[in-house]
Amino acid sequence: MPINIMRTKIISAVAMAAIASAFSIAPVFAQAPAARKNTSGVTEAQRMAVLGAHGDKEIDVRVQSLNKLIARIQGLRNISDAQKSSIENTLQSIVTNLQTLKTQVDAATSTADLRSDDKAVIDNYRVYALVMPQLNIIAASDRIVTISQMLGSVSQKLQSRLSSASAISNLSALQSDLSDIAAKAADAASQAQAAVSEVSALVPDQGDKTKMASNTAALKDARSKIRAAQQDLVAARKDAEAIIQALVKWDKSVMSSSAAASSTEAASSSQQ
Amino acid sequence: MSNAAKTGIAIVIIIIIIIIGWIWYNNSQSIPQPTATPTTQPATASTSTQSQSQSPNLSGTGMTAPSDTSTASLQQDMSAVDSQMSGLNTDSANVDSGLSSGTAVPVQQ
Incomplete structure (x- = not known):
């Protein structure tokens, strides 16, 4: 996860905003x-x-x-x-x-x-009009990176559980879901990174209509990246939930099988 | 028996005792101890260490230890993810709001 790059971009954004705030x-x-x-x-x-x-x-x-x-x-x-x-x-x-x-x-x-x-x-003044969406995009990107990491942790646990449940039904589909979680989480983090990169170098337009238009376009594009990342995370979360539900079902079937085997063994013992 | 002979015999006995003691000590060192660490124990210890090494970025998010793969742990992790997803919805709405208010500002009068 290139968090250091994100930090550098954020510092750049803050520096730009700080310079601009002198006129704010x-x-x-x-x-x-x-x-x-x-x-x-x-x-x-x-x-x-x-x-x-x-x-x-x-x-x-x-x-x-x-x-x-x-x-x-x-x-x-x-x-x-x-x-x-x-x-x-x-x-x-x-x-x-x-x-x-x-x-x-x-x-x-x-x-x-x-x-x-x-x-x-x-x-x-153009600082407020730029800094608010700029930092909101950075905040959302930060959250996306965090959720990606969380889903990465969940994904590792699910991999561990699936490894010890080789007889579970639809294993290949569940493995596919697991791969999808990793892909979606990675794409979300990538989109967030791109959004930060896109907005971090923007400076207040100071009344320049051309710059204002390019700032607005960059902010809107960054917003679309945030939305795409959000959709990735929703899909990844859904995949994780599907695997967990399958594991819960699997656990129940294993427990009932064990209980049945125990009762059969007990019955057999009592007959002897 | 002369004193020299007695001294020689005493020295030989002492040397024999030292050799026997050395052999006994070496043998005692090569015997496996009852409390010897089983081969699986380091792995367990390693896992235990991992359980405490939650990523610093995820501390305070409600995520459980990475080594805890139980269903209850997974469900708690998903609740933590949901909480952050809810926060992301708010962040995303703020982005929309900030962008709207930013673009609404006229350039000049």
């Missing part, structure tokens, strides 16, 4: 123009209240998402504690920037200030 302020007023149009003709105070409330709400939603992602990153299994800390620091810096922005929004004294903040943040 969220486009919290992404929907603000609509709000401004809807509120045209109302007083300055009312317009400020609408814009400020909208900004606060958007910031809160994003901070909440980032905090959830930080908690998820802490649960990653295939990267080191140092790498986790690096990712968490990056995410925490984005949270801090958002909270700073919220303070600015709350302190704004005119709609002009708010609009100025709005334009500045949209011109400079």
Whole structure:
């Protein structure tokens, strides 16, 4: 399992995000123009209240998402504690920037200030839009690698059990299922690896539409790889379950045969 | 009998005793001990060691020891797999959600 490669990719992703986070302020007023149009003709105070409330709400939603992602990153299994800390620091810096922005929004004294903040943040910020899906893909990939390892462990146990149950019915089919588990788990890990590789080098578009399109395409393709890996794991799990059920049935038949043999022997002994 | 002869006889007796003791000691070393390790024991010990060497990446996942191939162990392992699969569903949904919110952000105003 090339976990080291995955770690390297993750470090690259974090480094990119960290560099980008130096410019990070969220486009919290992404929907603000609509709000401004809807509120045209109302007083300055009312317009400020609408814009400020909208900004606060958007910031809160994003901070909440980032905090959830930080908690998820802490649960990653295939990267080191140092790498986790690096990712968490990056995410925490984005949270801090958002909270700073919220303070600015709350302190704004005119709609002009708010609009100025709005334009500045949209011109400079693309970190949140990239980092969230990027790190979610890395987190999902990490989980896929873990499940692949778990199924590998189960597969070894099943191989051991089948070796000592050579008279089990449909042995060849069960062996085929066992091979399928290994193949599916390996493919899932490979897809996860490819997804991480695909997203780790992405950088925020900074308003470049071409880059934004290529980022979006890469993220969507990585998502399709995650889905393919997920389907692999579902199929592998199904194979494992089928073998376990066959072994349970086999155990019962062996036990009943043993019981029958014992009772026959006992009957034979009593007749003598 | 002269003193020299007595001394010579004593030395011979001592040498004989030493030789007998050496032979007895060697024989006692070559006799198999009743507690000698059966040939299968190292394998058992090895298996026991393996049972404690769960991959560090899988610790805390609920997986049982790799050496435990019982049906109960397999069923517990499958429950652990199911738990992670459930987590993967959440991760996958987060990927979809993050991607949707990312693409929804307008480029410029």
